[in-house]
Amino acid sequence: MIAAFSLIVRKDLRVLARSRGLLLGLVLYPLLLAVLIALVAREAGGRPRIAYVDEAHLPAILKVGTSTVDYGALLRGVAEHVEVVPMSVRDANDALADGSVLAIVRVPAGFVDDLASTIRSPAVDVTVRGGLGGQRAVREIESLAYQLNTGVQKQLLAQALKFLRLVVTGGSIHVGTTRLDMLGLAPAALTVDDLARRATSPADRAALLRVRDFATAARLALAFADPSLKVVAQPVTIAEHHRGTDDLLGTRGIGVVLAVGIVLASVLLGAGALAAEREEQTLTRLLRGRVTLTTVVAAKVAHVAIVGSALGLGVTLLYQLVAVLTGAPAPGIGRIALALPVFAVSAAASGAVGALIATLARDLAGSALVSALVALPFVLVGLAPRLGGSVAIVTGSFPFSPSVDGIAGVLYDPSPAGPLVMAIVHLGLLTLAGAGVARALSRRLV
Amino acid sequence: MVLEAEGVGQRYGARWVLRGVSFHVAAGETVALVGANGAGKTTLLSILAGLREPTEGSSSRVAVPGYVPQRSALWSRLTARENLALLARLGGVGDAEEATAQLLARAGLDEVADRRVSDLSVGQAQRVNVAAGLLGDPLLVLLDEPTSSLDPRQRQLLWGLLRAVTERGGAVVFTTQNVEEVAAHADRLVALDAGRLVFAGTVGAFRAAADAGDADPFEQVFLRFLEQAPAVA
Numbered sequence: 001m002i003a004a005f006s007l008i009v010r011k012d013l014r015v016l017a018r019s020r021g022l023l024l025g026l027v028l029y030p031l032l033l034a035v036l037i038a039l040v041a042r043e044a045g046g047r048p049r050i051a052y053v054d055e056a057h058l059p060a061i062l063k064v065g066t067s068t069v070d071y072g073a074l075l076r077g078v079a080e081h082v083e084v085v086p087m088s089v090r091d092a093n094d095a096l097a098d099g100s101v102l103a104i105v106r107v108p109a110g111f112v113d114d115l116a117s118t119i120r121s122p123a124v125d126v127t128v129r130g131g132l133g134g135q136r137a138v139r140e141i142e143s144l145a146y147q148l149n150t151g152v153q154k155q156l157l158a159q160a161l162k163f164l165r166l167v168v169t170g171g172s173i174h175v176g177t178t179r180l181d182m183l184g185l186a187p188a189a190l191t192v193d194d195l196a197r198r199a200t201s202p203a204d205r206a207a208l209l210r211v212r213d214f215a216t217a218a219r220l221a222l223a224f225a226d227p228s229l230k231v232v233a234q235p236v237t238i239a240e241h242h243r244g245t246d247d248l249l250g251t252r253g254i255g256v257v258l259a260v261g262i263v264l265a266s267v268l269l270g271a272g273a274l275a276a277e278r279e280e281q282t283l284t285r286l287l288r289g290r291v292t293l294t295t296v297v298a299a300k301v302a303h304v305a306i307v308g309s310a311l312g313l314g315v316t317l318l319y320q321l322v323a324v325l326t327g328a329p330a331p332g333i334g335r336i337a338l339a340l341p342v343f344a345v346s347a348a349a350s351g352a353v354g355a356l357i358a359t360l361a362r363d364l365a366g367s368a369l370v371s372a373l374v375a376l377p378f379v380l381v382g383l384a385p386r387l388g389g390s391v392a393i394v395t396g397s398f399p400f401s402p403s404v405d406g407i408a409g410v411l412y413d414p415s416p417a418g419p420l421v422m423a424i425v426h427l428g429l430l431t432l433a434g435a436g437v438a439r440a441l442s443r444r445l446v
Numbered sequence: 447m448v449l450e451a452e453g454v455g456q457r458y459g460a461r462w463v464l465r466g467v468s469f470h471v472a473a474g475e476t477v478a479l480v481g482a483n484g485a486g487k488t489t490l491l492s493i494l495a496g497l498r499e500p501t502e503g504s505s506s507r508v509a510v511p512g513y514v515p516q517r518s519a520l521w522s523r524l525t526a527r528e529n530l531a532l533l534a535r536l537g538g539v540g541d542a543e544e545a546t547a548q549l550l551a552r553a554g555l556d557e558v559a560d561r562r563v564s565d566l567s568v569g570q571a572q573r574v575n576v577a578a579g580l581l582g583d584p585l586l587v588l589l590d591e592p593t594s595s596l597d598p599r600q601r602q603l604l605w606g607l608l609r610a611v612t613e614r615g616g617a618v619v620f621t622t623q624n625v626e627e628v629a630a631h632a633d634r635l636v637a638l639d640a641g642r643l644v645f646a647g648t649v650g651a652f653r654a655a656a657d658a659g660d661a662d663p664f665e666q667v668f669l670r671f672l673e674q675a676p677a678v679a
Binding site: 003004007008011014015018019280281282284285286287288289290291446 | 495497498510513515517518519520521522523524528532533535536537538562578
């Protein structure tokens with residue numbers, strides 16, 4: 001049985017090697033998918049377009065009280081995350097309606113006056129489209145408002161602190177066109193102390209010393225207010241740290257690319273390999289000798305596992321090369337070697353599904369069609385973020401989702417042993433189940 | 447007996463395509479299975495080859511027979527030599543390479559041995575197909591319309607190969623629509639009509655049953671027999 005198994009596997013590999021069109025498709029398909037997914041990922045991570053209606057004619061430098069805010073710089077900073085497109089109200093409304101922008105930010109006339117008054121809070125009018133894009137635009141606009149608020153807040157705080165310091169130390173300040181001269185608590189305490197020393201009446205002296213003590217205590221209290229105000233202005237700060245560069249596809253992205261390539265190719269290959277034996281009438285001939293249907297089904301699954309492993313290995317090595325050349329994080333040869341059993345068991349499980357489909361559809365064209373029809377919905381559902389309940393059971397019964405988790409986990413998880421064992425057990429059970437049912441139904445092919 | 451069928455019947459759903467077919471084949475015999483299209487010849491042949499279990503009755507044979515299906519049952523992307531060598535190994539033939547080389551030579555396929563089957567002519571592919579059924583020198587060879595795509599020269603070569611089987615004590619059973627071949631090559635014939643056996647005997651007995659003389663063309667004899675078949679059966 002082992003000899004027959006080995007002979008059929010070698011024969012299938014030889015037949016595949018001579019099917020240049022199919023072989024080329026098997027190699028190019030996952031590569032094409034990788035490029036498409038990378039493009040989609042880039043687009044999804046790209047800057048949303050936001051219409052910007054400036055009815056206030058905001059200057060690059062905003063004056064707030066006696067201070068200034070570099071609004072132009074803030075806007076340039078935001079433009080790193082969103083594409084800000086200046087528009088008229090009408091154009092902005094049209095653009096929002098046809099979906100060419102995700103949101104309209106309208107800065108109403110009077111915004112500058114409200115901001116400069118430091119009494120009224122100026123409002124920015126935001127209209128967004130529904131859906132994820134609109135939500136993302138809102139986040140970016142909130143970020144802009146936060147940065148603007150923080151900038152204004154800093155300037156107002158600096159102004160308040162300047163006043164406080166003036167009250168403590170004395171000096172002069174301009175409020176509009178008016179110059180104010182203030183003695184200050186510290187100089188006042190010195191002056192009162194000097195007067196107290198020179199006072200002849202004990203009652204006058206005691207009164208002056210109380211005034212001096214008040215001035216000293218007030219100065220100390222205001223000195224504490226300085227840092228407290230800063231903390232109140234920004235109770236929690238975020239310390240940002242950036243390390244390394246972004247992945248080419250993201251860890252799940254490479255898992256998806258490999259799993260889609262391996263699973264779809266393997267389902268089609270498994271179905272095609274078994275259906276072709278019936279189509280060419282060679283299955284009958286195989287069974288004339290010492291070959292059993294169990295051997296034939298097992299050989300098809302093994303054949304697909306070998307091809308799927310080679311496919312996964314080739315694509316991953318190519319990804320590694322591109323990642324190294326572009327400076328993106330690469331999984332490393334060790335992790336790629338560790339992923340090889342996952343590729344094999346993923347392909348085997350998918351090949352078993354393909355063999356099962358061949359026993360039901362029987363002819364080659366029907367098997368290919370049914371394979372695509374069966375695999376695509378599972379792949380599409382599996383592309384969604386992890387879902388629980390009955391959906392998880394459905395996606396877990398097809399090799400795609402466990403393959404994505406296994407491949408991404410083994411290539412990038414800090415502890416790859418867990419995902420490796422999980423993938424082998426899960427996909428191994430799917431292989432046994434799929435091949436078992438395919439064997440039970442394979443008599444239909446004879 | 448090399449082959450024996452006893453009350454063989456086959457039903458697909460509610461429809462019987464074979465019913466109560468009994469006959470035997472002795473060593474050294476060449477037996478033709480004849481009948482109109484849909485008479486049940488291919489179904490009977492697949493039961494005799496052990497590929498299908500009959501719904502009723504039984505068939506027995508001395509050993510695993512060589513089987514040649516009507517359509518070429520070969521891997522089209524493998525060469526003629528690779529096809530035969532693989533089948534020889536899977537069939538447990540001792541020296542697979544040597545057996546393959548000998549068979550290719552006997553079937554006159556040396557020149558095309560290393561061409562892919564997909565690149566062979568229909569006749570060449572059919573000869574490889576027949577050669578595959580002769581691997582391991584089986585004692586019984588069953589062929590489903592083996593000459594339908596062969597030219598006269600290739601047919602002559604084929605009958606030479608099959609004669610060698612009977613000369614070494616084996617037996618050959620074949621189906622055909624070319625009734626002249628029956629007269630020329632079969633020792634006995636088994637005629638089916640609508641799934642029922644209507645005649646089993648020698649070619650001479652068949653002529654007699656159809657009230658035909660030795661000089662009458664066999665095709666005419668056959669047609670006359672079929673017209674009288676229910677009465678004969």
